[in-house]
Amino acid sequence: xxxxxxxxxxxxxxxxxxxxxxxxxxxxxxxxxxxxxxxxxxxxxxxxxxxxxxxxxxxxxxxxxxxxxxxxxxxxxxxxxxxxxxxxxxxxxxxxxxxxxxxxxxxxxxxxxxxxxxxxxxxxxxxxxxxxxxxxxxxxxxxxxxxxxxxxxxxxxxxxxxxxxxxxxxxxxxxxxxxxxxxxxxxxxxxxxxxxxxxxxxxxxxxxxxxxxxxxxxxxxxxxxxxxxxxxxxxxxxxxxxxxxxxxxxxxxxxxxxxxxxxxxxxxxxxxxxxxxxxxxxxxxxxxxxxxxxxxxxxxxxxxxxxxxxxxxxxxxxxxxxxxxxxxxxxxxxxxxxxxxxxxxxxxxxxxxxxxxxxxxxxxxxxxxxxxxxxxxxxxxxxxxxxxxxxxxxxxxxxxxxxxxxxxxxxxxxxxxxxxxxxxxxxxxxxxxxxxxxxxxxxxxxxxxxxxxxxxxxxxxxxxxxxxxxxxxxxxxxxxxxxxxxxxxxxxxxxxxxxxxxxxxxxxxxxxxxxxxxxxxxxxxxxxxxxxxxxxxxxxxxxxxxxxxxxxxxxxxxxxxxxxxxxxxxxxxxxxxxxxxxxxxxxxxxxxxxxxxxxxxxxxxxxxxxxxxxxxxxxxxxxxxxxxxxxxxxxxxxxxxxxxxxxxxxxxxxxxxxxxxxxxxxxxxxxxxxxx
DNA sequence: GAAAAATGGATTTTT
DNA sequence: TCCATTTTTC
Numbered sequence: 001x002x003x004x005x006x007x008x009x010x011x012x013x014x015x016x017x018x019x020x021x022x023x024x025x026x027x028x029x030x031x032x033x034x035x036x037x038x039x040x041x042x043x044x045x046x047x048x049x050x051x052x053x054x055x056x057x058x059x060x061x062x063x064x065x066x067x068x069x070x071x072x073x074x075x076x077x078x079x080x081x082x083x084x085x086x087x088x089x090x091x092x093x094x095x096x097x098x099x100x101x102x103x104x105x106x107x108x109x110x111x112x113x114x115x116x117x118x119x120x121x122x123x124x125x126x127x128x129x130x131x132x133x134x135x136x137x138x139x140x141x142x143x144x145x146x147x148x149x150x151x152x153x154x155x156x157x158x159x160x161x162x163x164x165x166x167x168x169x170x171x172x173x174x175x176x177x178x179x180x181x182x183x184x185x186x187x188x189x190x191x192x193x194x195x196x197x198x199x200x201x202x203x204x205x206x207x208x209x210x211x212x213x214x215x216x217x218x219x220x221x222x223x224x225x226x227x228x229x230x231x232x233x234x235x236x237x238x239x240x241x242x243x244x245x246x247x248x249x250x251x252x253x254x255x256x257x258x259x260x261x262x263x264x265x266x267x268x269x270x271x272x273x274x275x276x277x278x279x280x281x282x283x284x285x286x287x288x289x290x291x292x293x294x295x296x297x298x299x300x301x302x303x304x305x306x307x308x309x310x311x312x313x314x315x316x317x318x319x320x321x322x323x324x325x326x327x328x329x330x331x332x333x334x335x336x337x338x339x340x341x342x343x344x345x346x347x348x349x350x351x352x353x354x355x356x357x358x359x360x361x362x363x364x365x366x367x368x369x370x371x372x373x374x375x376x377x378x379x380x381x382x383x384x385x386x387x388x389x390x391x392x393x394x395x396x397x398x399x400x401x402x403x404x405x406x407x408x409x410x411x412x413x414x415x416x417x418x419x420x421x422x423x424x425x426x427x428x429x430x431x432x433x434x435x436x437x438x439x440x441x442x443x444x445x446x447x448x449x450x451x452x453x454x455x456x457x458x459x460x461x462x463x464x465x466x467x468x469x470x471x472x473x474x475x476x477x478x479x480x481x482x483x484x485x486x487x488x489x490x491x492x493x494x495x496x497x498x499x500x501x502x503x504x505x506x507x508x509x510x511x512x513x514x515x516x517x518x519x520x521x522x523x524x525x526x527x528x529x530x531x532x533x534x535x536x537x538x539x540x541x542x543x544x545x546x547x548x549x550x551x552x553x554x555x556x557x558x559x560x561x562x563x564x565x566x567x568x569x570x571x572x573x574x575x576x577x578x579x580x581x582x583x584x585x586x587x588x589x590x591x592x593x594x595x596x597x598x599x600x601x602x603x604x605x606x607x608x609x610x611x612x613x614x615x616x617x618x619x620x621x622x623x624x625x626x627x628x629x630x631x632x633x634x635x636x637x638x639x640x641x642x643x644x645x646x647x648x649x650x651x652x653x654x655x656x657x658x659x660x661x662x663x664x665x666x667x668x669x670x671x672x673x674x675x676x
Numbered sequence: 677g678a679a680a681a682a683t684g685g686a687t688t689t690t691t
Numbered sequence: 692t693c694c695a696t697t698t699t700t701c
Binding site: 077078103106127130155209210213245274275378379548549574577595599601614 | 677689
């Protein structure tokens with residue numbers, strides 16, 4: 001007989017703290033962590049340990065005996081949510097299981113799944129990603145404009161962005177157009193009609209787009225008393241990160257959720273609000289003290305990141321904004337090198353300067369990964385990219401196609417989506433059109449036939465289904481059935497990973513090999529997707545998360561570096577994507593009027609202030625060295641070569657805060673001849 | 677249904 | 692200029 005040994009879970013002491021909060025935090029951070037009950041606004045300057053404070057607050061609450069499911073922690077991105085969870089777990093040496101931590105959309109999805117029936121959503125709504133939404137809008141555009149015979153109608157992507165902005169800001173479509181898209185005024189009525197149709201189509205096919213996850217969430221709290229009762233009771237503590245970038249809907253959601261316990265802690269920096277173009281409103285954070293008249297306000301103003309020289313420049317810049325909570329960041333570091341304002345002839349010389357300087361920095365002990373090149377818009381990186389490749393400096397450029405929006409991933413998933421939600425027509429047509437012989441027309445016909453069968457997938461898989469169709473189409477349909485059939489077997493549909501394996505085995509594998517030149521890479525992607533799927537036992541949950549999660553492959557590595565060793569590449573990034581990160585040396589390129597601030601932001605004080613905040617974000621990324629580069633001419637596709645004035649964001653600075661540098665070149669003629 | 681020609685548009689981007 | 696998308700053509 002085997003001897004039994006019983007493993008007992010270690011007992012957690014109720015209110016005995018394992019963490020020495022006093023030692024881990026500065027005074028203001030400590031205040032937040034231990035006293036932030038009731039409505040609280042934490043104004044956290046750049047580099048002031050904002051994330052750290054939030055994490056310790058959560059740990060503190062848990063140690064005080066608050067149950068994990070009573071804490072709601074909302075973040076801006078999935079990545080941030082993952083980081084928070086991991087760090088809380090690391091602090092407490094335990095699993096943070098039960099914590100409601102994620103993005104607004106993620107938590108909305110989770111809440112809606114619980115009450116989908118009460119909301120009349122059925123038990124199987126699917127989520128449309130950006131591309132799906134656009135496709136659906138496209139259909140609607142066609143329907144609406146064919147009747148009115150409209151020529152030169154805006155692109156579906158434009159229509160969708162208007163609809164989405166309208167939803168997120170809760171401003172009517174007509175008003176959104178009037179305010180932000182005046183040149184589309186003549187289409188306002190059409191847009192309204194498309195909006196109505198789009199909503200109707202989503203309802204019919206059981207789809208929610210990203211915006212609906214927020215809209216329906218509010219509806220849930222307003223119209224389903226049981227849901228409201230449950231969530232307002234459950235979330236004793238609501239914590240929101242990056243509050244300056246929340247939009248109207250998100251603000252409304254938090255207001256409702258915190259209604260009962262009123263422990264709402266929002267953290268952010270109004271000086272870093274840079275997402276108004278997707279309906280974020282800085283007013284949410286500015287008005288917080290008015291909405292909660294008893295709100296406590298905390299300021300975190302010690303900056304641990306940058307030298308005094310860099311911070312002085314940042315402080316002097318943001319001071320020009322009117323709409324803000326005035327703050328003065330104090331550096332915890334030494335005075336440091338004076339930032340340099342470098343004037344170069346054109347973008348070619350700009351690239352040359354940046355490259356040479358980077359090599360010098362490397363020689364003086366910097367790793368490439370200590371350095372970043374930041375820019376306002378992606379296209380500004382082109383020449384720098386070229387130069388890096390030419391000089392063999394390995395680099396990574398942030399952005400690129402998102403993993404889960406790539407064709408092959410969506411193809412493979414479409415079969416699973418049909419199983420999860422048979423009324424998902426988009427996935428039907430996607431999966432059907434993969435088969436040779438079936439085009440858009442026949443896909444629609446088949447979908448109608450399936451609809452007539454009441455979307456009974458088992459019936460669809462029988463040989464009799466579709467027997468009236470032409471031979472070629474039947475052949476394709478037969479193959480489609482072959483893929484779908486195994487997915488319906490009992491036991492399989494509980495395992496998204498097995499389902500994906502089946503899809504690959506039944507022919508998609510071959511399809512990838514035959515249709516994509518980089519087939520090997522794509523198949524590897526799909527293996528990765530299967531690994532990810534392995535952690536799920538519920539199909540719908542898996543599909544929801546896949547759609548809501550940005551890819552693990554957001555970066556493209558540049559090749560041709562020569563060095564095969566494990567190298568740490570240099571980063572090229574837009575300023576938006578650099579938010580929250582830091583480097584020892586930062587180059588901000590393209591600091592010219594018209595580029596930065598962007599020409600389209602110049603006519604309006606609000607936009608201009610946002611551009612200045614963007615500049616502020618850029619310079620506060622630097623820890624030790626900051627280079628502001630001004631290309632004095634640029635090539636415009638309409639006007640040819642244009643003279644660039646320096647950016648007003650530099651001109652308005654006190655001139656003792658930076659050092660002027662002019663670039664001399666050995667052989668200015670050579671380049672031109674070389675290029676001709 | 678695929679290849680060739682024409683057109684148009686060019687901030688920022690997560691979910 | 693350069694790219695992606697749409698329209699046209701075979």
